[in-house]
Amino acid sequence: MCFMSVGVRTKKKYISTVAYDGTHYAGFQVQPNAPTIQQSIEKALERIHKKPIKIFGSGRTDAGVHAKGQVFHFETELEIAESNWTRAINANLGRDIRILETVEAPLDFHARYSVKKKEYRYFLHRGAVENPFRRLYTYHIPRTLDMELIQQATQLFIGEHDFTAFSSAKSNVQNKVRTIYRLEVVPMGDELIVICEGNGFLYNMVRIIVGTLIEVGLGNISLEHIQEAFITKNRKLVGVSAPPQGLFLWKVTY
């Protein structure tokens, strides 16, 4: 007999996977005076809870960067069935942010600290004329690229390295050693997809790696420059950040 169970509100933790078109947002993380993904989702949860609810993302994404599988968690005392959360949050969000799935998580789960692996994908459009339907989701680079050199360059990034040269100077973390498990450039119709998997990423790291691969393909940066950049940690040896609209946070693994 459970006389007390109706009134007892136990806290539950939920983990949601979310896709978003980052075009009109100043990135994931809450910022003063600029619309962000986190802010939109927290507002949606506030409407459901009638009080502020904080979410914790797997990490930030920059202004204009998209996500196919960003993950966040939140805690709630509301007794909404697991299968109804996705619809409830989506009903309070704009169409450019869509919760894909929401499941209950153990209370010690943390969307940021429990991450095992992250996958990013960067889309390059190679057609002679830019594609108007892909302009918000690709970087148009119609110039000739030496694909063999690019393939060789990808191999230099695999494994554990100090990525200081391949991150923004604005990055304020101390330890800049990260492990890249996979870096591949895969053709797909008139696009190239750069697939990058690692245990963690520094600020702007994927975009600088992609920018560097492009410069390698154009013949402006050599494989030796990349090796030197890992040793000297000199940001000036490598490419500029590729623009945000080609980048997708694709998958977070726990």
Add this chain to the structure above:
Amino acid sequence: MCFMSVGVRTKKKYISTVAYDGTHYAGFQVQPNAPTIQQSIEKALERIHKKPIKIFGSGRTDAGVHAKGQVFHFETELEIAESNWTRAINANLGRDIRILETVEAPLDFHARYSVKKKEYRYFLHRGAVENPFRRLYTYHIPRTLDMELIQQATQLFIGEHDFTAFSSAKSNVQNKVRTIYRLEVVPMGDELIVICEGNGFLYNMVRIIVGTLIEVGLGNISLEHIQEAFITKNRKLVGVSAPPQGLFLWKVTY
């Protein structure tokens, strides 16, 4: 010896294929107080010519409808090489309108009156949750559809029919007989593509055909209703217009 040839300006006619994202436009045709595709292209040509230049499209597209292969022609006295026109016009256009190709045409060619065949494609997204990256280019219809009934319904449209019931009452053409050569519903990942080819299309005709196919799939309109609509020309027997963002003018054949 051609002493005179430099000063002699002969009129040439060019035909351009253009792709556009119709999201932010009030359709193809010039309208007062609203941005249109035609207006944008005419402004681009005016910048090149330093005088107004009129273009003639293969036909209109509605507000919010896209084109992968709209065609227009224009006349010019400027001596720009055929191969340079595409780049010249694109340099004066926003990124959501892209000229794909420009070739010289015989002077009796007319982008509208010389049309032999047009192909439209309509994209339906079938995923349980709307895809934020396809929201501007598909119509999200997650409900269960009877695909066999839809396939049967497509057959009723093939051939020559009076499409009065399948066009907007705003259509002001007299002859509403058109011939459909092809109407197919093709699955592609989590989308369905409705491919429709015909010798010409009335105002809203493709969107009403798609809206009707959806109602057939939902069990709300029977095959008999469609047959009756062809005979009685009663617009009320068939489906509402499917929304504009799923529709693409795909190809114009001359």
